[in-house]
Amino acid sequence: MCEIFYAKDKLSLKLTCTWSSSCLQLSRPDMEKMICRILLLISLNCVCGAFVVNVTQTSYQAEENHNITLEWTFTTTADTSPDSLFIFCVLRTDHKGSVLFVLFKGVEVPESRDQQFVGRVQWDKDVLSDGRLRLHVSRLRTEDSGWYRCKVRRNNVLNSSDCWLNVSAARDCPEPERPNTDTPETPNTAGGGNIGLYCGLGLTAAVVVVLVVCCISFIHCHFDEQHFCSVFSGGSEEIA
Numbered sequence: 001m002c003e004i005f006y007a008k009d010k011l012s013l014k015l016t017c018t019w020s021s022s023c024l025q026l027s028r029p030d031m032e033k034m035i036c037r038i039l040l041l042i043s044l045n046c047v048c049g050a051f052v053v054n055v056t057q058t059s060y061q062a063e064e065n066h067n068i069t070l071e072w073t074f075t076t077t078a079d080t081s082p083d084s085l086f087i088f089c090v091l092r093t094d095h096k097g098s099v100l101f102v103l104f105k106g107v108e109v110p111e112s113r114d115q116q117f118v119g120r121v122q123w124d125k126d127v128l129s130d131g132r133l134r135l136h137v138s139r140l141r142t143e144d145s146g147w148y149r150c151k152v153r154r155n156n157v158l159n160s161s162d163c164w165l166n167v168s169a170a171r172d173c174p175e176p177e178r179p180n181t182d183t184p185e186t187p188n189t190a191g192g193g194n195i196g197l198y199c200g201l202g203l204t205a206a207v208v209v210v211l212v213v214c215c216i217s218f219i220h221c222h223f224d225e226q227h228f229c230s231v232f233s234g235g236s237e238e239i240a
């Protein structure tokens with residue numbers, strides 16, 4: 001008696017035969033059918049094992065209000081096209097699951113996105129055909145922390161991979177250092193003395209200049225008065 005066991009989740013194939021007279025007496029058509037079934041199971045096993053989804057980074061660290069890019073990779077073939085892809089990405093936390101991104105036959109379905117991520121998720125279409133999924137999440141929040149899982153299905157073959165994102169709270173800006181008012185400042189006596197000296201010298205020089213100008217003016221006026229008097233006296237004598 002011949003039995004075939006196939007475990008898809010373990011990607012294994014097991015063939016057990018208990019040889020008996022009935023097994024040895026298989027007809028040629030029955031033998032061919034059994035061989036075809038074995039080859040079909042082997043081919044399915046190879047196809048399932050060939051499609052792999054990975055993350056480029058298993059853990060991310062970011063700060064609140066910053067932006068981040070999450071990236072997954074998956075195997076492609078020559079005939080892989082975006083129309084053959086179905087992608088479903090979700091954030092899983094201890095409390096709930098939030099849909100992050102959905103792609104159906106190469107077309108994004110933004111209506112399925114959870115309210116938490118509305119207007120904050122963008123993706124790169126150009127790299128999808130190369131087997132890369134890039135999701136740009138902007139204006140991060142602390143509640144965005146958790147496990148991000150993306151499931152990718154290609155030609156009815158499904159696989160997935162997870163990554164962890166931790167968003168820390170934004171740090172407050174440090175306050176400027178304030179001067180220590182407990183210790184009184186020592187007055188700069190040297191500077192004050194120099195300023196007083198300069199002011200005294202300036203005032204003295206100004207007084208000297210004023211006195212000199214006054215003296216010159218007085219002398220000039222006195223000389224003019226004597227000259228005027230002498231001229232006036234001479235003129236009077238001539239008239240007399």
